[in-house]
Amino acid sequence: MRKVMVSALAFFIVTNVILFGSMEGAEKIEDMGKPRITLIAAFANEAYWGSMANGVTKAGEDLEFSTKCIGFTKIDVEKQIEAIKSAIYAKTDGIITSGTKKSEAFNEVLKEAKDAGIPVILVDSDVEEAEKLCYIGTDNYEAGEIAGEDIVAATGGIGNVAVIVSNLEAENQKERLEGFQNTIKNYPGIQIVKVVEGNSDVRILNECISELLEEEEDLAGVFCAEGYSATSICQLIKNAKGEYDDLKVVGFGISHSKQKNIEEGILYSTIYQDSYEMGYRAVEALKETMEGKTVPEVSYTDTKSIKKENMEEINADEGMGAPWHIY
Template identity: 25%
Template sequence: MSKRKSTCAVLAAVALIGTVTGCGSDSGKAGDKGSVKLGLALSTLNNPFFVEMKKGAEAEAKSAGAELSVQDAQDDASQQANQIQNFTSQNMKSIIINPVDSDAAGPSVKAANNAGIPVVAVDRTVNKAEVATTVASDNVSGGQKAAQALAKELGEQGSILVLRGQPGTSASRERGKGFMSAIKKYPGIKIVGKQAANFDRAKGLDVTTNLLQSHPGVTGVFAENDEMALGAIKALGGRAGKDVKVVGFDGTPDGFKAVKKGTMHTSIAQQPAALGKMAVRNALRKVEGSDPEAQIKVPVVPVNARNVEKYS
């Protein structure tokens, strides 16, 4: 089976999974005594996207009769390294990591490799270490779609700000790569300000406020996630959605609310619950002796006023 067909098969299987309520605790567990033990290390739970990812992972673990322990790194790479080390010492059958920093995660994942524990990366990849697979949205394609949506809404003319995500993450790097490659096709659009806001709403507000002081005449904003986009919208006030068009990325509930309200033009929607489910499913496949595809890409969808009701 080709890589494309195999990946599509996985996506189709995910679509057949029934809705199962996840555990509420950060260390939520599912399954019976003696079941396969998995560890899930998330970059943060202070973001609705990763809360949904956690729910999807817990639902899949419960469905499979596996035991899942979830840890929140609170966007602290050193704390996450300790969590991975703890999972390794606890002899988890497999570890799933959503890295705070793709480079910083390498040493602790390598230690798990040396202990014979397979690691699955989700949403962001891990550098300089071995992972059984990386389950992620097609971030490059998503970045391109964001550029196309913003350019179309601006009539291919204007000056824009770009809010970058967490430095060192593959998600930020790939979304930025896709956006930049596509926006270059519109010579009438100029990027006048670009700065990291770490995927955080409050930082998105602060960064946008500062950039607007130097560039008050901007007509568009691209933020590499909805949280930063929502911060930008707050900074723009009454200009958001009118004088200034905002495009985000993730398809969070708050992002969709902003799309409905008209303050956010488009959110490039991911499927966080599906990412969590597929990460657990492929971790279990590896434990059972099967080798998943090296890269499993989940499609993203531009959501705007015309189709937001379908996805929200």
């Protein structure tokens, strides 16, 4: 009895000490003198950018950087430029952003960053003439080529195909189209009959696609060179109930709906760019720069075609959910 009493008392005291100790522990100061990196993504509400933010955050944790991810509710170059400016004035130590369609203001702001001594890394799409540290991202030309191979394989090398891009002024869209054309050109049985601009706006896209399907009745395949259109087309195919079952669609980027469509066989394949790796490597490049090393001006991340058979190759980083600043 006495032993029990004594041990109970001892336990009581020990737990008290631990509890009070944990209170103290909660107030430990974490060094906030880490260099600050800001990711300014073109767009926030997309898995592609989410993965990139995850990559940046993870790299920040691994390499001891303070990271911040800024995104926008829709693609808006002016807002993006303002965010970059804000980051420059805030004296951050590094900026990661994506190249936009041709814009003087964008190039200027990048110059301003260079003058302020802040390295800027472009991801996803490059702007060749802009002042930047380097480009890390998809070889869009290669991506187009891969998409071409997929269309050829899907259609058997015969038939009319269409390409849906967001904006032909966008560097990456252009490169993808070129790559695609370059592959198709080797197969005389296939012709590109139409290139549609959808502007990554769902309403415009749906109209364009409906129009396209109505105008080009003997369409054998569609290459969706930007993220949204593939999902829209798949939805249309499903709604048409068998009318367009022979239509082969190759998408771009990865998303839940795309994965589901691939599983159901409506989407033939999608071009997967590892945005997580882009983000991670961008931070790595910034670290190397700060350490005085030189980084290659252009470095490409993996691009591959995801079909039913190799779905497991997708980088599984969904659980991370890096915090966004959305403007």
